Amino acid sequence: MSKNTQCQTHLDTLRREHREVAGTLLSTMDGFEVAASVGEQISPKKMAAMTSSLLALAEAVSRESSVGQCRDLVIESSAGLVLMMDVPSTAHRSVLTVLCTEAAVLGRIRWAARNVREAIAQTLDAQSAA
Amino acid sequence: MSAQEYKLIFTGTMGAGKSTAISTISEIEPVSTDVQRSEAGNDAKVTTTAALDYGEVTLPGGDRLRLYGTPGQARFDFMWKILSEGALGVVVLVDNRRPDPLADLREYLTAFRDVVAGSRAVVGVGRRETHPVPDLDAYHDVAAELGLSAPIVSVDVRRRQDVLLLLDILFHQIEATEA
Numbered sequence: 001m002s003k004n005t006q007c008q009t010h011l012d013t014l015r016r017e018h019r020e021v022a023g024t025l026l027s028t029m030d031g032f033e034v035a036a037s038v039g040e041q042i043s044p045k046k047m048a049a050m051t052s053s054l055l056a057l058a059e060a061v062s063r064e065s066s067v068g069q070c071r072d073l074v075i076e077s078s079a080g081l082v083l084m085m086d087v088p089s090t091a092h093r094s095v096l097t098v099l100c101t102e103a104a105v106l107g108r109i110r111w112a113a114r115n116v117r118e119a120i121a122q123t124l125d126a127q128s129a130a
Numbered sequence: 131m132s133a134q135e136y137k138l139i140f141t142g143t144m145g146a147g148k149s150t151a152i153s154t155i156s157e158i159e160p161v162s163t164d165v166q167r168s169e170a171g172n173d174a175k176v177t178t179t180a181a182l183d184y185g186e187v188t189l190p191g192g193d194r195l196r197l198y199g200t201p202g203q204a205r206f207d208f209m210w211k212i213l214s215e216g217a218l219g220v221v222v223l224v225d226n227r228r229p230d231p232l233a234d235l236r237e238y239l240t241a242f243r244d245v246v247a248g249s250r251a252v253v254g255v256g257r258r259e260t261h262p263v264p265d266l267d268a269y270h271d272v273a274a275e276l277g278l279s280a281p282i283v284s285v286d287v288r289r290r291q292d293v294l295l296l297l298d299i300l301f302h303q304i305e306a307t308e309a
Contacts, residue, residue, distance in 0.1 A: 028168040030178055031205055049205040056163035056180035064161070093166065 006123045008035040014116045020104035021112075022080065025097040026087070026120060027051055034094060042099070051084050051097050074106065083109060087117050089124035096120060133192035137216055138297070140183070141242060142223035143234045144202030145175050147256055147287035149183045151223065152197045155293045156185025178203065182213060187297075195297065210241055219250035219300045222280075223287065224269070226261040232272050239276055246278050249307040252300040254285035254292075 001009075011024040015037045023038035031052030036044035054073060062070040075082040083098040083106075096117045100109055140148040153160045161184035164177040183199030198213050200206070214220075222238045224231050235253065239246050253269060269282045281299050285292045 029165040030168050030180060031165075031203075032168055045205065046208070050208060052165065053163070053181040053201070053206060053209055056165050057182070060161050060163050060181070092168070 003123060004035050007120055008037070010116050010119050010123070011035055011037040014098070014112060018104075018109065018112055020101050021098055021109065022101050023097075023099035024116075025051070025095075025099075027095050027097070029055070029093050029095060038099065047097060051095050055084055055086065055095055072110070076106075078102075080104065081106060081109075083113055085113055085117050087121050087124070089121040092124045094120075094124070133194065135194045135196060136218045137196045137198065138300070139213055139217045139220040139242070139245070140197060140199040140223065141210065141220060141238055142202060143225060143228060143238075144178055145228075146202065146223035146225040146234075148199040148202065148223055149179055151221070151254075151287035151293045151296075152183045152185040152199050154287060154290050155187050155297075156197065157188060158186050160185040180206065181209060189297075189301075204237070207241065214242060214245060217245055219252075219304055220245045221296055221300060222246075222251060222253045223285070224253060224255045226255055226257045226264070231255070232264055232268055235269055235272050236276065239273060239278055239280075243276075243278070246280060249279070250300070250304050251278075251280040252296050252303065253280050253282040254287070254296050255282065256285055256287060258284045259286075 007026050011026060015021045015024050023042060025036045025038060025044055025047055026034040027048035029052060031049040033044045033048040038044055058073045059070040071086050073084040080102050081100045081104055085096045087094040087096050098109060098113050140151055142148055163179055163181035165180045167176055167178050179201045185197040187195050200210050200213050220242050224235050228234055245251060266282050273280055281303060285296060287293055
């Protein structure tokens with residue numbers, strides 16, 4: 001199974017196991033889509049570029065405020081939330097984005113997403129070592 | 131008249147020198163949002179701007195300029211719109227080493243058409259000393275084709291004087307239209 005297919009499986013699982021997860025996306029730090037599981041109304045390409053900009057800006061704010069390295073970014077909106085997480089792969093540092101409905105509880109989603117991000121990081125690093 | 135604050139945009143293709151231009155003249159440590167490029171291009175550039183660059187400079191008259199650099203790549207074009215909001219003028223940087231720098235100019239003049247059309251733009255063409263073709267007349271022709279006019283000059287964004295000259299030209303241009 002290719003690296004991207006395995007990542008796709010992780011994304012699909014997260015979406016399937018949590019009803020409040022409306023979509024998931026894995027993208028490179030510089031804004032290219034790697035794998036996505038989102039509804040038709042969302043463009044993964046555009047989301048990939050946008051999350052890249054947001055995380056880059058959040059990192060700049062972290063630096064400016066001397067609070068260390070930026071790990072997660074949460075957008076709480078009127079009808080849901082968007083969670084963006086740094087995937088700590090050494091070979092392919094990337095971003096995991098989780099789109100949630102308003103039914104989502106942040107702590108629960110964060111916990112689930114953290115597990116997926118670890119799994120994705122392992123997948124990305126294992127592949128490049130092979 | 132009291133000192134004013136103005137917002138200016140630096141835009142152009144990846145590698146044209148937007149981040150460099152801002153860091154060359156900024157009086158504060160510039161804000162950078164560089165990220166590692168995942169796909170190596172033909173050039174040696176390893177990072178690219180994902181959100182914006184930011185710097186500040188004070189003009190001799192006391193006016194302060196807030197300088198915003200856009201990402202170069204078109205997939206970040208939503209940032210172009212966000213950053214253009216409230217901008218007084220735009221500096222378009224072009225890299226003459228690129229395969230088709232005239233097409234690059236066309237793309238950015240079109241994307242920033244609203245600002246450019248108000249005669250609030252200047253174009254800086256870089257690396258002309260090693261890549262003299264196309265010449266500045268060809269750039270003027272591209273602007274004319276689009277029904278736009280902007281001063282077009284050669285620039286080395288690593289030189290503070292060059293970047294300040296670009297801003298000087300831009301301000302003359304803006305004042306001329308407002309007078």
